[in-house]
Structure formats: C-alpha cells, structure tokens
Amino acid sequence: MAKLDLKGVTKSFGDNTVCRGIDLSVNEGEMVCLIGASGSGKSTLLRCINLLEPIDDGRILLDGVDISEPGLNPQPIRARIGIVFQSFNLFPHMTAAENVMLAPRRVLGKSRDALDAPVKALFERFDLGQRMNHYPDQLSGGQQQRVAIIRALAMQPEIMLFDEITSALDPELVGEVLDVLRQLRTEGMTMILATHEMAFARELADKVCFLDAGRILEEGPPETLFSDPKEPRTRAFLKRVL
Numbered sequence: 001m002a003k004l005d006l007k008g009v010t011k012s013f014g015d016n017t018v019c020r021g022i023d024l025s026v027n028e029g030e031m032v033c034l035i036g037a038s039g040s041g042k043s044t045l046l047r048c049i050n051l052l053e054p055i056d057d058g059r060i061l062l063d064g065v066d067i068s069e070p071g072l073n074p075q076p077i078r079a080r081i082g083i084v085f086q087s088f089n090l091f092p093h094m095t096a097a098e099n100v101m102l103a104p105r106r107v108l109g110k111s112r113d114a115l116d117a118p119v120k121a122l123f124e125r126f127d128l129g130q131r132m133n134h135y136p137d138q139l140s141g142g143q144q145q146r147v148a149i150i151r152a153l154a155m156q157p158e159i160m161l162f163d164e165i166t167s168a169l170d171p172e173l174v175g176e177v178l179d180v181l182r183q184l185r186t187e188g189m190t191m192i193l194a195t196h197e198m199a200f201a202r203e204l205a206d207k208v209c210f211l212d213a214g215r216i217l218e219e220g221p222p223e224t225l226f227s228d229p230k231e232p233r234t235r236a237f238l239k240r241v242l
C-alpha cells in the first residue's frame with residue numbers, strides 16, 4: 001500500500017483544460033471518492049494518476065517520489081497502480097484465468113506455473129474459484145467486472161483506481177462488485193473511485209471530493225459533505241443525485 005499526493009495537477013486537451021491545479025492527498029489504506037457531473041474531469045484525473053495521460057503541470061507523488069517527471073519510464077510505475085474501467089475489456093478468446101495471467105506474464109515475466117497458485121488464490125478470495133476456467137461470455141457482467149478487478153490485483157498494485165466500475169452493470173449486479181470494494185477496503189487497500197454510487201461513498205469513503213469543471217470545489221468526510229455542503233454548486237449537485 002502506498003500514499004499518493006497530487007500537487008497542482010493540470011491537464012488540457014487542446015484549449016480544453018480538464019484538470020485545473022488539483023491538490024489531493026490519499027493516505028495509505030484510505031478510500032477516496034471523486035464525485036461530480038459528467039465531464040467534470042474524474043476519469044481524466046484517474047488516467048493522469050495512472051500515467052495513461054501526461055500532465056501539463058503539477059506533480060504526482062507516490063510515497064513521496066515524483067512519478068510524473070517527464071522522461072521517466074511509465075511502465076514500472078504503472079504496474080504499481082491498478083486501474084479498472086467501466087468496460088471490463090476482457091479478451092473473449094481467453095478464459096478468466098488466462099486474462100488475469102496475461103499482464104503478470106508479459107510485464108513481470110512470470111511463468112504460468114509460477115502464477116497458477118496465486119491466481120487461483122485470488123479467484124477464491126473473491127468467490128470466483130468455480131469460474132476461473134470460464135470464458136467471458138459464460139460470465140455475468142458482475143462476474144466479468146470482478147475478474148477485471150482480479151486482473152488488476154494480480155499485478156500486486158500498491159494503490160487501486162476505479163473509474164465508474166458499476167455504471168455499465170444491470171442494477172441487480174452492482175452489489176456483488178461493490179462487495180469486492182468493501183472487501184478491499186477491509187484489507188487496507190489504498191483506493192480512489194470515480195463513482196455515482198452515493199450511498200456507497202457515504203458508507204465507506206474516508207473522504208469525498210466534489211469535482212466541478214476540473215477543480216476540487218469541496219472535499220471532506222462523507223458525513224460532513226453530504227449533510228452540510230458549503231458550496232452552492234456542491235449543494236445543487238447533491239440535490240440532484242441523492
């Protein structure tokens with residue numbers, strides 16, 4: 001597990017500035033939820049943290065070390081930061097277990113034999129032991145998303161990012177995916193979630209950040225932010241979604 005600090009993170013696409021000087025600290029073992037309207041910059045911020053997007057200004061510190069310095073090889077850093085997206089993106093011609101083994105084999109150079117036991121243990125830990133040899137189209141959306149989370153965990157990341165991971169699921173499948181996050185929270189994983197699941201954020205987040213037009217307009221523990229937002233725009237957003 002690791003600590004993450006963002007200092008003045010700024011990101012533009014052409015003349016569209018999507019992240020405007022974002023400061024954010026996530027301590028080891030904390031769960032931080034990013035909330036905000038569509039287009040407020042939540043996904044872009046997560047992609048910047050994972051170094052999928054280069055930032056234009058500011059710094060991203062992982063355990064105090066600047067990982068956003070231009071010229072650094074992003075690959076080994078990215079392996080320390082897991083990310084899961086709304087779309088599961090599992091390869092359809094590979095079983096769940098083969099999907100999970102792919103990155104540890106390619107990126108970490110591990111053999112199938114070496115991965116057999118830890119991958120089986122991961123599937124069992126998240127109650128999918130019976131499904132590891134199934135192909136994605138033999139799994140429900142909730143199971144596929146849980147496999148996508150296991151795939152990220154197989155790289156033994158120190159921090160996990162989740163980008164609207166329940167948004168594409170039928171409502172009855174959302175619970176089983178949120179249960180995985182609950183379990184990771186209990187195990188002490190450091191996590192940042194972009195989410196529209198307000199009840200979940202209220203239940204489990206250490207801190208909720210309200211993003212508005214690329215800025216963190218307001219942040220705080222959920223019990224404070226949800227019940228007593230200070231900013232009119234936060235209030236208006238919460239009125240719409242709660």
Ligand SMILES: Nc1ncnc2c1ncn2[C@@H]1O[C@H](COP(=O)(O)OP(=O)(O)OP(=O)(O)O)[C@@H](O)[C@H]1O
Binds near residue numbers: 038
């Ligand atoms: N690769 C890209 N190229 C150009 N513009 C982009 C790119 N990615 C995102 N944007 C723009 O950045 C802005 C913020 O998008 P982003 O997806 O980060 O918002 P979001 O808060 O995650 O929204 P949502 O809840 O809909 O996912 C939008 O105006 C979007 O069009």
